Amino acid sequence: MARTREFDDNAVLDAATDRFWRQGYAATSVRDLGEAMGLVPASLYNAFGSKHALFALCLDRYLDRNMRERIERLEAKQPPRVAIETFLNEIVARSLADPRGCLLVNSALEVAPHDAEIGAVIAARLAELEAFFHRCVIAGQRDGSITAAPSARDLARLLLTTVMGLRVLSRARPEPALLRGAARQALTLLDPPACTN
Template identity: 90%
Template sequence: MARAREFDDTKVLDAATDLFWRQGYAATSVRDLGEAMGLVPASIYNAFGSKHALFALCLDRYLDRNMRERIERLEARQTPRVAIETFLNEIVARSLADPRGCLLVNSALEVAPHDAEVGAVIAARLDELEGFFHRCVLAGQRNGSIAAAPRARDLARLLLTTVMGLRVLARSKPEPALLRGAARQVLALLDPPVTEQTK
């Protein structure tokens, strides 16, 4: 019979996530994790298998909480054009408020180039984000709130690139005017052209 865990999964995983987020994967040792999580290294290996497996779990939980939940909330409550604008504005606000940056972007830069498993997780989540933007753009083009050109797929990819760029830029130059201005210019590309009828 398996022995019940003597710790709170949520609490220890939150502690591990915070440490990976602040220090990066390579700079975080199992000893560091044990101190942050309140566990001895043997307990970490018994519960999670390895540092790599623990990191993958932390990254997946982070993405569920921060990206997937945001997408679901915005698609359920906002019109397509507003959903995109709200997503970008929230990204700017989070980038300015949290000096740790984005764990997804940090991991994409540090871990993914050398780790096929983590790289596959990140690629799949970026596909989800592009899919969200693509659905919003298509719906907005149908209802006239988003310009009919460029192609929806191209706009979705531009929005994905913008999110990643904002997150990276915020790490070295977290200036509100810079980040908000960049987001504003990209959003302007979504606006339908002004005609005599819409003036």
């Protein structure tokens, strides 16, 4: 008979995510994780298998809560151009509010180059974000709110690059004018050409 877990999964995963987020994967030891989660190493291994498996679970959970839920919310409730603007504005706000940066970007820089499994997770999630932008751009080109000049694919890639750039830049220069200005400039590239009569 399997033993019932004597801890709250959400609470311990939140604690582990925060520790990985603050310290990075390599600098976070199993002892650090156990301390943060309130678990002895044996319990941690029994519940999650390994530090690597725990990190993968924390990253996936973070991305579901922070990226996938935002995409679903914006696509369901806002016109395409507004959804893109809101997404970028929320990224700027989060970047300014949280000195830890973005766990996805932190992991892409630290872990992905040396870990094919985590690299594949990150690549797949970045592809989801690009696909969200691509759908919005296509819909915006159809309704006239986004320029039809560059291809939808190129604009989606530009928006993905903008998000990643904002997140990286915010770690070194968390300046509101800088980040808001960069986001604003990226959005101007979506503007349809002005009508001249």
